[in-house]
Amino acid sequence: MLAAATEMTETVLSSGWFLENAWIIPIIPAISFALIIFFGKRMPKKGSEFGVASMLGALVFSAGAAYQWIQRVNGAAEGAYIAPIVKTWTWWQNDGVSLGIGQHVDGLTVTILLVVAFISSLVQIYSLEYLRGDRRYTHFFASLTLFSAGMLNMVVAENMIQLILGWEIMGLCSFMLIGHWWEEGANSRAALKAFFTTRTGDIGLLTGTAVLYFAANDWTTKTLGVSGFSIRGLSSWALSGDPSSAAITVGAVALFIAAIGKSGQFPLHTWLPDAMAGPTPVSSLLHSSTMVVAGVFLVARVYPVFFEGLDILGSGANFIVIIGGITIVIAALLAFVQTDIKKVLAYSTVSQLGYMMMGLGAGAWLPAVFHIFTHAFFKACLFLGAGSISHSSSHHSFEMKKDMGGLRKFMPITFTTWIISTLALCGVFPFSGFFSKDEIIDNVGHNGYNVFMIVGLTGAFLTAAYMTRATYLTFFGSPRGASAGEHHEEEGHGAHASHDDHAHDTHGHDAHASHDDHASHGPHESGWLITAPLIILATLALSSGFLNAAPFGHSWENFKKWVEPSAEVINPTGIAYVTGGAGEARISSDEPTEPVVGEEAQSGAPLAAASGEEDHSSEEGHHKSDCGTKTPVDGVCVAPQLNHAPFKWSKAGLSMLIVFAGMLSSWILCVQLYERKNKKLVGLTERNKALGAGYKFLVNKYYLDALYENVIVRSIAHPIARGAYWINQNILDGIVNGAGTSAKTVAGWVYRNVDQKLVDGAVNGSGNAAQAAGGALQPVQSGKVNMYGALLFGSAAIGALILVIINT
Amino acid sequence: MLLNQFLILGAVLFCIGVYGVIARKNAVMVLMSIELILNSVNINLLAFSLRNGSVDGHTFALYVIAVAAAEVGVGLAMVLLMYRNRRSIGLDELSEMKG
Numbered sequence: 001m002l003a004a005a006t007e008m009t010e011t012v013l014s015s016g017w018f019l020e021n022a023w024i025i026p027i028i029p030a031i032s033f034a035l036i037i038f039f040g041k042r043m044p045k046k047g048s049e050f051g052v053a054s055m056l057g058a059l060v061f062s063a064g065a066a067y068q069w070i071q072r073v074n075g076a077a078e079g080a081y082i083a084p085i086v087k088t089w090t091w092w093q094n095d096g097v098s099l100g101i102g103q104h105v106d107g108l109t110v111t112i113l114l115v116v117a118f119i120s121s122l123v124q125i126y127s128l129e130y131l132r133g134d135r136r137y138t139h140f141f142a143s144l145t146l147f148s149a150g151m152l153n154m155v156v157a158e159n160m161i162q163l164i165l166g167w168e169i170m171g172l173c174s175f176m177l178i179g180h181w182w183e184e185g186a187n188s189r190a191a192l193k194a195f196f197t198t199r200t201g202d203i204g205l206l207t208g209t210a211v212l213y214f215a216a217n218d219w220t221t222k223t224l225g226v227s228g229f230s231i232r233g234l235s236s237w238a239l240s241g242d243p244s245s246a247a248i249t250v251g252a253v254a255l256f257i258a259a260i261g262k263s264g265q266f267p268l269h270t271w272l273p274d275a276m277a278g279p280t281p282v283s284s285l286l287h288s289s290t291m292v293v294a295g296v297f298l299v300a301r302v303y304p305v306f307f308e309g310l311d312i313l314g315s316g317a318n319f320i321v322i323i324g325g326i327t328i329v330i331a332a333l334l335a336f337v338q339t340d341i342k343k344v345l346a347y348s349t350v351s352q353l354g355y356m357m358m359g360l361g362a363g364a365w366l367p368a369v370f371h372i373f374t375h376a377f378f379k380a381c382l383f384l385g386a387g388s389i390s391h392s393s394s395h396h397s398f399e400m401k402k403d404m405g406g407l408r409k410f411m412p413i414t415f416t417t418w419i420i421s422t423l424a425l426c427g428v429f430p431f432s433g434f435f436s437k438d439e440i441i442d443n444v445g446h447n448g449y450n451v452f453m454i455v456g457l458t459g460a461f462l463t464a465a466y467m468t469r470a471t472y473l474t475f476f477g478s479p480r481g482a483s484a485g486e487h488h489e490e491e492g493h494g495a496h497a498s499h500d501d502h503a504h505d506t507h508g509h510d511a512h513a514s515h516d517d518h519a520s521h522g523p524h525e526s527g528w529l530i531t532a533p534l535i536i537l538a539t540l541a542l543s544s545g546f547l548n549a550a551p552f553g554h555s556w557e558n559f560k561k562w563v564e565p566s567a568e569v570i571n572p573t574g575i576a577y578v579t580g581g582a583g584e585a586r587i588s589s590d591e592p593t594e595p596v597v598g599e600e601a602q603s604g605a606p607l608a609a610a611s612g613e614e615d616h617s618s619e620e621g622h623h624k625s626d627c628g629t630k631t632p633v634d635g636v637c638v639a640p641q642l643n644h645a646p647f648k649w650s651k652a653g654l655s656m657l658i659v660f661a662g663m664l665s666s667w668i669l670c671v672q673l674y675e676r677k678n679k680k681l682v683g684l685t686e687r688n689k690a691l692g693a694g695y696k697f698l699v700n701k702y703y704l705d706a707l708y709e710n711v712i713v714r715s716i717a718h719p720i721a722r723g724a725y726w727i728n729q730n731i732l733d734g735i736v737n738g739a740g741t742s743a744k745t746v747a748g749w750v751y752r753n754v755d756q757k758l759v760d761g762a763v764n765g766s767g768n769a770a771q772a773a774g775g776a777l778q779p780v781q782s783g784k785v786n787m788y789g790a791l792l793f794g795s796a797a798i799g800a801l802i803l804v805i806i807n808t
Numbered sequence: 809m810l811l812n813q814f815l816i817l818g819a820v821l822f823c824i825g826v827y828g829v830i831a832r833k834n835a836v837m838v839l840m841s842i843e844l845i846l847n848s849v850n851i852n853l854l855a856f857s858l859r860n861g862s863v864d865g866h867t868f869a870l871y872v873i874a875v876a877a878a879e880v881g882v883g884l885a886m887v888l889l890m891y892r893n894r895r896s897i898g899l900d901e902l903s904e905m906k907g
Contacts, residue, residue: 095863785838785899789829 014075018064019085023103025061025113026152026166029054029120033146040138045128051141052124055148059117066110073107073562081568081638082106084232088158097227102158104231107563108300108369112155115376116290120148122533123285126384129529130281130391140180144285147173151290155297159229160209163298167205167262170291171198177286178278190277197271201261205298208254212305215247223636231302236636238304245309252309255298256320263295264350265357266327270704272350273334276342276398280387283342288349288383289376296356300369303360307640313363313447320361321444325455327354330702332462336469337698339401341386344470348425349379351459355440358452363642364443366548366564371436373559374544378424378433381537385418388530389474393523400473401480408475410523413531415475417538422471424541426464426659429652432545438655439550439645446645457658464662472670479523550647565639814855821848835890835897839883846876 032054040047073082088102103109124144131140147170154166179191209229216237217228223240226233238248259265264272275287286292299306299320310318331350338344352375359368390398393410397403408415424431427438437460445453525531548559700706780791821844828841850869857865891897 094858094866095861097863785902786830786832789826789838793826793830 013082014068014072015085016064016068016071018061019068019072019105020087022061022065022085022105022109022113022156023087025058025065025117026149026156028057028061029145029149029152033142033149036138036142036145040142046141047138048124048128048141051145052121052128054145055117055121055124058148058152059114059121062110062113062117065105066114069105069107069110070562079566079568081566081570084109086158086232088230091161099161099229100159100227101162103156104158105156106565108297108565109155111369111373111559111563112293112297113152115373116148116151116155119285119289119376119380120144122536123281123380123384126284126387126530126533127279127281129527130387131279136180140177140279143173143176143180144282147177147286147291151294154294157231159227159231160212160234160302161229163231163301164205164209167258167294167298168202170286170294171195171202171262174198174275174286174291177282178275180279180282181277184277187277190271190274194271194275197268198261201258201268201295204254204257204261208251208256208258211247211254212251215243215251219243232638234302235304235638238302238308239637239640243308248305248309250309252306253319255302256306256310256323259295259298259357260323261295262298263292263353263357264327265295265323265353266330267704269327269331269350270701270708273338273343273346273701276340276346280342280383280390283346284380284383284387287346288379292349292353293356293372293376296353296360296368296372299357299360300365300372303365304638304640306360307363310361312361312640313642317449317452318361321358321449321452322361324354324356324358324361325452327351328358328455328459329354329462332459332466334698334701335462335466337695340398341389341400341404341470341474342383342398344400344466345379345382345386348382348463348466351463352379352425352437355437355456355459358444358456359440362444362449362452363447363640364440365642366560366644367436367439367443369563370548370559371433371440373547374424374432374436374541377537377544378421378431378541381417381421381534381541382425384530384534384537385414385421388414388526388534391530392526400470403480404474405477406475406479407523411525413525414534417531417534418471418475420538421541422467424545426467426663427460427655428659429551429656430542430545430549432541432543434652435545435549435551438652439548441655442645442647442651443643445651447643457655460655461658461662464659465666468663468666469670472667473674477674551649551652560644564642567637567639567641569637811855811859814851814858818848818851818855821845821851833898833900835887835899836884838899839880839887842883843876843880846872846879 029051032050035050036047040050043049076082084104084106086102086104088100090098091101092099124141127140127144131137134140150166150169150173152166154163154170157163157166175191175195178194179188182188182191212234213228215228216234219237219240219242220226220228220230220233224230224233224236228234228237237243261268272287272292276283278287306312306320310320312318312320328351331347331354335344335347335351338347352371356368356371356375359365359371386398389404389407389411393404393407420431424433427433437456441453441456441460444456546556549556697703780787825841825844825848828844829838832838832841850872853865853869853872855865857863857869887897890902894901
């Protein structure tokens with residue numbers, strides 16, 4: 001088949017060893033995880049060397065894959081369909097059902113692979129210093145490495161089952177890492193909350209996968225020869241016009257619920273800020289730059305399913321864009337009332353994830369994916385910066401109001417990297433956030449979602465304002481609390497909700513002494529293991545945007561060229577039998593760059609399965625397909641046709657003005673409020689009823705936690721408990737009592753008639769017999785569990801033996 | 809046919825499990841042995857399911873795994889309580905049921 005396909009290929013796409021073997025990338029950290037668990041404690045560096053080495057290895061492999069992917073794209077014609085490099089092995093099969101495991105490598109895959117491997121490497125290096133001397137140092141690195149293995153596995157996943165596997169590994173590692181310091185009750189509660197909240201969403205993932213499998217499997221098997229779990233199968237099925245609207249809509253909604261849970265979208269975002277109870281490197285890696293984008297990645301991965309199922313670019317707003325829009329604004333508002341620097345960043349993450357979702361929901365696929373890319377760098381940098389502050393200056397506290405302030409003089413490197421990343425987050429030209437976030441807002445508007453464009457701009461204003469507030473409280477003004485050299489009383493620590501206090505109870509006495517020693521120096525810059533990752537990330541926060549710098553013209557849009565899948569219609573054989581990437585049949589297209597690709601696929605090759613016509617011929621090309629206006633009668637496509645907004649400086653200038661307005665107003669307010677202690681502003685929330693109510697509403701996080709814990713959990717769990725109690729009291733007890741009463745009656749009769757007259761004589765004899773038997777059996781009732789087990793298995797064996805004898 | 813190998817593996821696992829249940833004094837080890845026994849049953853289910861070309865055995869095995877998870881949950885809770893009460897999880901010290 002491969003040879004046949006090669007003959008009809010017009011252009012042979014280049015491939016390479018790293019692309020062909022991208023499946024190795026998740027294996028490296030997985031092996032490393034096993035090594036850390038089994039040998040980590042005996043190693044000189046307590047297992048961290050395995051973790052760092054494996055992540056660097058994964059990084060090299062990912063970089064190789066990315067390089068070769070770029071070669072592959074550059075070698076192909078403009079706008080051509082670049083076949084993903086797919087490999088699959090049978091994982092499980094029976095009764096005609098089979099599951100594969102393998103790799104599906106395309107532009108999106110290599111992007112996220114690179115991001116995950118890169119941030120993981122930096123975070124592990126940073127953790128060498130940050131968690132030095134921690135009680136569960138080895139386990140920390142083990143969990144971190146397993147997390148990376150899970151995420152990388154999800155990214156290369158060839159089918160939905162493999163994706164779920166990686167997804168769940170991440171959920172587990174997230175639980176273990178949030179609860180890393182589980183001795184403190186708040187931490188283990190946060191871990192449980194994160195786990196259960198994301199599990200709530202995961203129900204959607206399982207349901208959605210199952211629904212889509214049963215809806216798509218027939219079509220994909222017939223047309224493409226792949227199962228209904230396959231990602232390329234689902235993508236092309238969704239765009240083929242075959243799916244019934246009910247099935248695909250249910251599937252898409254269910255999958256999106258999973259994305260809501262994992263990516264902290266409204267209304268399941270409540271776990272993410274609490275997840276900041278974990279060590280800061282964890283917050284940086286899992287809960288800002290990589291794991292939480294898993295939901296966004298899921299939507300981007302099987303985008304055609306959402307595109308068709310939720311009618312993206314159709315009339316009116318869809319589910320994804322609404323959720324994304326709500327998330328942007330509510331999370332940004334919540335960031336204003338936080339005093340904990342990590343919580344500000346957490347809400348900021350939620351808000352940025354909202355941007356990505358909104359972008360995806362509005363057909364801005366590429367800007368959203370690009371935002372994953374840039375956001376990972378600057379948000380990881382911000383979190384690691386916050387960790388650096390707490391590690392070296394604020395005595396392991398994250399309270400901005402109590403323990404920070406004026407740190408710019410003491411921590412020049414942290415300060416500079418923080419400012420760069422903040423500007424990137426706010427989307428200031430020419431920092432990376434500008435190129436991604438502005439593109440999202442721009443495209444959302446361009447695709448007709450005007451309301452959501454305004455939401456995006458509002459979000460940009462709020463982002464600028466809350467980041468200015470956080471920066472002001474942390475780096476400007478005068479040092480307060482711990483950073484002013486004050487030492488907390490031990491009982492004071494309990495007051496801090498999220499507080500990396502590993503140094504206090506986990507260090508040995510020697511370590512503790514040296515720790516006190518370094519704290520007494522007052523605030524200072526962190527060591528190079530911490531600052532080096534910060535500098536690298538800040539450099540990328542500054543420069544990564546230029547990979548897709550739309551303002552400078554088409555030739556700068558490299559990311560778009562490399563990552564965006566082509567909507568070109570191809571022959572089904574092209575995606576069905578790709579094994580090495582070199583042999584897909586591409587059907588030539590006349591005008592690939594036109595927004596609407598109108599050509600019918602000119603099939604030069606027989607279909608993989610002759611049944612392709614059966615599906616389509618009856619409908620004569622009337623059904624809608626988003627590959628173009630006309631149905632791909634005998635071809636399929638794997639990506640919908642999307643438009644890109646032309647870049648206009650006027651629009652960019654407007655959003656820039658909004659961002660600067662946000663910064664300026666926030667700065668003025670902060671100076672008035674915190675520096676001058678302006679009488680009009682201080683305590684305003686206590687004096688003004690409306691503002692006070694709003695403040696209280698925000699501090700209580702819109703009462704969503706109260707809703708979940710007090711209303712939903714209670715309304716479900718308590719009636720069940722009460723019902724069970726009622727059944728126990730009335731029904732079971734009734735039965736027992738009734739049985740007792742009737743037994744008593746019967747017993748009375750028996751006593752008078754049978755017992756007294758008949759049995760008495762026999763009783764004495766049997767009593768003696770029973771006593772003898774009891775005495776003989778008494779040793780059996782030894783109270784030893786093992787012996788009971790032995791008796792159980794022994795008698796079962798005898799029983800089995802008897803059964804065998806009888807049956808033969 | 810691979811069936812024999814599967815069945816032998818299952819039998820070996822089962823025997824190890826039974827040995828663990830009978831010989832081990834540590835409650836956690838006994839729980840782990842019970843897991844081995846359950847999994848040997850699963851292997852048998854899967855072996856026959858593959859042989860018969862039906863997914864029923866797989867389904868059943870998944871069900872067993874779910875029940876086993878619940879069982880371990882209860883078991884570990886009991887071990888924990890045992891440990892809290894008597895600072896030991898040795899089963900040989902638990903002889904209140906002696907008749």
